[in-house]
Amino acid sequence: MSVEAVIVTNEDAARRRIGATAALAAVVALLALISLGIGPVRLSPLSVAEALFGGGNEVSQVIVREIRLPRTLLALAIGAILGLSGASLQGLLRNPLASPELFGAPQSAAFGAVLVIALGLADVRSYALPVAAIIAAFGSVFGLLSIAGRNAGLLILILSGLAISSFAGAATALVMNLATNPFLVLEIAFWLLGSLEDRSFQHVILALPFIIAGAVMLFSQRHAFRALSLGEETAQSLGVDVGRLRLFVISGVALGVGGAVAVTGTIGFIGLVAPHLMRPLIGHDPGRLLIPSALAGSALLLAADIAVRIIPSTSDIKVGVLTSIIGVPFFLYLIMRERRALGGGVA
Amino acid sequence: MSEAALLTAKELDVRLAGRVVLKDVSLALAAGHLVALVGPNGAGKTTLLRALAGLIPSQGEIEIGGHALTSLPLRERAKRFGYLPQGHMVHWPLPARDIVALGRYPHGATDPARLSPKDAEAVLRAMQAVDVIEFSDRRVTELSGGERSRVALARALAVEAPVILADEPTASLDPRHQIDVMRNLRTTADKGVLVIVVTHDLGLAARFADHVLVLREGGLVSQGPPAEALSEQVMADVFRISAYRAEYQREAVIVPWADI
Numbered sequence: 027m028s029v030e031a032v033i034v035t036n037e038d039a040a041r042r043r044i045g046a047t048a049a050l051a052a053v054v055a056l057l058a059l060i061s062l063g064i065g066p067v068r069l070s071p072l073s074v075a076e077a078l079f080g081g082g083n084e085v086s087q088v089i090v091r092e093i094r095l096p097r098t099l100l101a102l103a104i105g106a107i108l109g110l111s112g113a114s115l116q117g118l119l120r121n122p123l124a125s126p127e128l129f130g131a132p133q134s135a136a137f138g139a140v141l142v143i144a145l146g147l148a149d150v151r152s153y154a155l156p157v158a159a160i161i162a163a164f165g166s167v168f169g170l171l172s173i174a175g176r177n178a179g180l181l182i183l184i185l186s187g188l189a190i191s192s193f194a195g196a197a198t199a200l201v202m203n204l205a206t207n208p209f210l211v212l213e214i215a216f217w218l219l220g221s222l223e224d225r226s227f228q229h230v231i232l233a234l235p236f237i238i239a240g241a242v243m244l245f246s247q248r249h250a251f252r253a254l255s256l257g258e259e260t261a262q263s264l265g266v267d268v269g270r271l272r273l274f275v276i277s278g279v280a281l282g283v284g285g286a287v288a289v290t291g292t293i294g295f296i297g298l299v300a301p302h303l304m305r306p307l308i309g310h311d312p313g314r315l316l317i318p319s320a321l322a323g324s325a326l327l328l329a330a331d332i333a334v335r336i337i338p339s340t341s342d343i344k345v346g347v348l349t350s351i352i353g354v355p356f357f358l359y360l361i362m363r364e365r366r367a368l369g370g371g372v373a
Numbered sequence: 374m375s376e377a378a379l380l381t382a383k384e385l386d387v388r389l390a391g392r393v394v395l396k397d398v399s400l401a402l403a404a405g406h407l408v409a410l411v412g413p414n415g416a417g418k419t420t421l422l423r424a425l426a427g428l429i430p431s432q433g434e435i436e437i438g439g440h441a442l443t444s445l446p447l448r449e450r451a452k453r454f455g456y457l458p459q460g461h462m463v464h465w466p467l468p469a470r471d472i473v474a475l476g477r478y479p480h481g482a483t484d485p486a487r488l489s490p491k492d493a494e495a496v497l498r499a500m501q502a503v504d505v506i507e508f509s510d511r512r513v514t515e516l517s518g519g520e521r522s523r524v525a526l527a528r529a530l531a532v533e534a535p536v537i538l539a540d541e542p543t544a545s546l547d548p549r550h551q552i553d554v555m556r557n558l559r560t561t562a563d564k565g566v567l568v569i570v571v572t573h574d575l576g577l578a579a580r581f582a583d584h585v586l587v588l589r590e591g592g593l594v595s596q597g598p599p600a601e602a603l604s605e606q607v608m609a610d611v612f613r614i615s616a617y618r619a620e621y622q623r624e625a626v627i628v629p630w631a632d633i
Contacts, residue, residue, distance in 0.1 A: 032470065032493045032509075040486045120464035249483035253475055255465045256528070259458050262428055264478040264532075265451030310465035313484070 043314060046307040050321040054102070057328040061098045062090050064335050096230050097222045100289065101327045103230075104222075105296055107237045107282035109323020110316055112297025113304075114244040117251030117312030118275045121180055123360060125298035126283045127353075128184065129170050130191030131163045132294060135280075135287035137198045138162025140214050144201045151228050156236055160284030166190050167276045176258055180364065220291040220346015222331050229289040236285025243278035245316055247271055252313035293346040295353020296323045302360065379404040379567050380425065380536055385433035387417070387424050387591075394420045395431070395591045402584070404535060407562040408569045409578035409599075412588035413612060418571045419459065421588065422538045425569070426454045438535060451479030455532040457539040459571075461525035466514040469524045473500055473509075476531025499531035503557050519550040526557060537561060537568045543577060555581045575616070579603060579627040587611055599625055609633055 059071035062078070067089055069077070076082040077090040108126065115124040126132055138158040148154035173186045198218070205211050250271045253261040258268050286293070300322040301315050308318050327345070330352075334343045378401035387395040395417045402408055410418050424431040427442050427450050435442040437453050445453070455476070463472060474485035474496050482492040500506050503523045513521055522542065529537055539558065543551040551574065559581050562568040572578055578585055578599060585602035587595040595607045608616050608629075617628040 029490055029493045029497055032488065032497055036470075036486045036488065249478075252483070252485075253478050255463060255467060256472070256475060257458065257462045257464065259423075259428060260456060260461075263426055263451060263454060263456035263458075264475065265448040266478075267447055310467055311471065311485075312465060314486075 039309070043308050043318075047318050047321065050307075050318060050325065054321050054324045054328065057325055057332065058098050058102060061101060061328050061332050062094045064332055065089070065094060096225050096227050097331070098328070099230050100222055100225050100233065101331045102324045103234060103237050104286040104290060104293065105324035105327030106320040107241055107286055107323070108293065108296035108327070109300035109319040109321070110241055110244050111279045111282050112299075112323070113301040113312070113315045113319035114247070114251070114275050115279060115297070116301055117254065117315070118272065119178070119183060120254060120257075120312075121183065122302065123180055123184065123298075123357075123364060125295070126163075126167075126279055127191070127292070127294035128298060128357075129187040130166045130189075130194050131279060131283045132287050132292040133191045133194035133198070134166035135159035135163040135284045136218055136292050137194045137201070138284070139288050140198050140201050140218070143214060144205050144210065151232065153232065156232060156285045156288035159288040160236060160280050162194075163284040163287070164276060164280035166194065167279055171272060171276065216344075217291045219344035220293040220349070221342075221344040222290055223342065223344075225289060233285045233289040236281045236288075240278045240280070240282030240285065241320070243274050243281065247274050247278075248313040248316050250313075251316075252311055255312060291344075291346055293327065294350045295357065296326050296349055298360075299353055299356050300326060302356075378402060379438060381434075381436045382425065383434040385421075385424060385431055385435065387420055387429065387431045389420065389429070393591060395424065398433075398588075398591075398593050400586065400593065400596065402567055402569070404567050405562055405565045406567055406583045407559055407581055408567070408584045408586060409582035410569055410571045410586045410588065411573070411575060411578055411603075415590075416588040417591040418588055419540055420591075422456075422540055422569065422571055425536075426450070426456050426538055428456070448479055452532070453534050453536060455529035455534040455537040457525055457529040457537070457542055459540040459544065461522065461542075463513045463521075463525075466512040468510050469505060469513055469516065469527075470496065470500070470509040472513055472524055473505070473527045473531050476528045476533075479532060495533050496531050499527040499533075502530055502560070503527045519546055519553075522546060522550065522554060523557075526554060530561065535566060537566055539568065540571045541573070542570060543572060543574060551577060575603060575608075575612075575627050575629055579625045599627075603627060 059074045062074045063069040063071055069086055073082055073086060074090055077086040112125040116122055138161055139155050142148045142154050142158040170186050170190055174182050202211050202214055250266045253264050253266045262268050301319040303322050304315055304318040308315055330348050331345045334345050334348055337343060381401040383399050385395055385398040398421060410421065412418050423429045425435060442450065471485040474488060476499060477492040477495060480492060482488055488496065500509060503526050505523050505527050508516060508520060513524055526542060542554050546554065555577050558568045558570060582599055585596065585599050586593060587602055587607055589611045594611060595602045608614055613632060614629050615631050615633050617630045619626040
């Protein structure tokens with residue numbers, strides 16, 4: 027074997043990954059066009075594309091660009107940040123069962139947002155909402171990683187996550203319990219279900235800066251995740267500042283998930299599922315899984331948001347409900363697959 | 374050791390969680406030597422290895438190649454130590470080559486898919502040195518324990534650092550693979566690298582090492598060439614055993630024998 031062979035074999039694998047990623051991006055683009063075409067007025071992907079770039083008639087331009095585009099953009103961005111957060115947490119903890127919702131991050135973010143609304147500190151369109159959600163999400167992930175310690179096994183992580191999400195749920199329930207305005211309670215309850223309906227560009231502007239900041243922070247750590255495959259001690263010996271890496275991941279996840287929850291409520295299980303769908307295509311390198319997982323997250327949330335509009339039902343199904351209904355059985359399947367590691371008590 | 378020391382420690386103290394784990398350890402080790410670090414369980418062998426690599430905070434002075442360890446940024450430290458932890462865990466089923474390529478991380482090759490020719494050469498050299506080329510495309514999780522330990526060793530070698538620190542690299546290997554690993558480390562030392570190996574196998578230490586460090590309860594109690602450092606007195610005091618001593622094929626043999 028020669029040096030060329032070492033490099034060339036790597037190039038083959040790289041080509042395969044780039045192909046898979048490009049195909050995935052095409053799927054996301056197609057789903058986005060379909061998403062823009064669905065609603066009371068159905069438009070074909072072709073006329074959607076036309077309207078998007080200023081062609082077609084004026085009515086379809088208004089429908090696509092002003093009414094439906096914010097919803098699709100949010101699905102795209104939030105799906106991406108959830109997939110990226112899941113892949114990052116799995117990379118940091120070297121654990122395929124890590125994800126924001128299993129660690130209570132969205133539940134805590136929702137509590138932060140609900141508290142701000144209930145106290146009358148903000149309406150649903152002020153920046154106080156994402157800021158409160160981000161602070162609460164940061165607190166939950168930071169707390170979880172502090173409790174779990176440096177080389178935590180699967181069992182400790184899952185149990186701490188369960189405790190934190192239960193606590194966040196109970197705290198949210200308490201706020202609703204104590205709220206005196208029944209309309210407010212109803213509004214909060216609906217919002218907690220997680221939905222992308224009737225979102226405007228104001229919501230996009232509210233969430234997007236935080237989501238982008240979180241995504242940049244997480245993506246900047248891609249190489250460190252790879253070194254971390256060898257464990258924290260070895261990664262440190264290779265020059266990775268593990269403490270800084272942890273802080274970046276916690277902050278990135280908090281910014282992304284907090285920003286997302288502030289405009290849509292809790293949407294779970296995208297972060298858990300997306301990286302798993304990508305591993306057979308991309309391989310297990312945690313650094314290379316980030317972008318494909320973000321794309322898969324976008325595809326999943328776009329597809330779920332299309333599904334809730336197509337599935338015939340008497341009242342609207344909320345997209346957060348649908349992702350959980352599909353996500354939890356998938357979680358059970360993963361537990362079954364990881365049974366051996368879980369049974370041993372440590373992973 | 375008479376040559377100029379590559380790695381020195383002066384009055385090294387380490388406390389972990391309020392407990393004194395190492396106290397007043399001073400040593401000076403030269404390039405090209407294979408140093409065995411031995412001692413009973415809990416003597417602080419792993420802690421000393423970690424402290425030398427700067428992975429845990431310590432009091433005292435550590436110098437590597439004339440630089441104070443604390444004055445070196447993380448990346449520069451990383452270039453100077455090839456660290457092989459106990460158990461050498463790999464958490465994802467990555468191909469063996471990608472694992473070895475991570476040894477080039479301190480040199481800026483953070484992506485195994487984009488190795489420069491120089492880094493690829495280093496990876497290749499490391500893989501050839503421990504003979505793991507044949508399974509370079511296989512996932513490490515599919516390899517046997519012996520094969521995996523060779524891949525881990527190749528990863529540490531790929532750093533091409535002046536110092537290799539290996540924590541029980543022979544643990545849980547069959548006798549043949551134990552000898553293979555020690556031979557590889559011996560060859561590495563003969564090329565001018567300072568290799569420090571933690572081991573419980575006094576026989577391997579006596580046979581392969583130039584220099585032996587004996588730790589007990591956080592203190593260095595004996596050091597020197599194997600025959601001196603592992604004298605009958607030290608064996609009795611530190612390990613509370615006697616040993617059978619001989620020479621076989623012109624190499625020193627120590628077989629721990631009976632309690633005393």
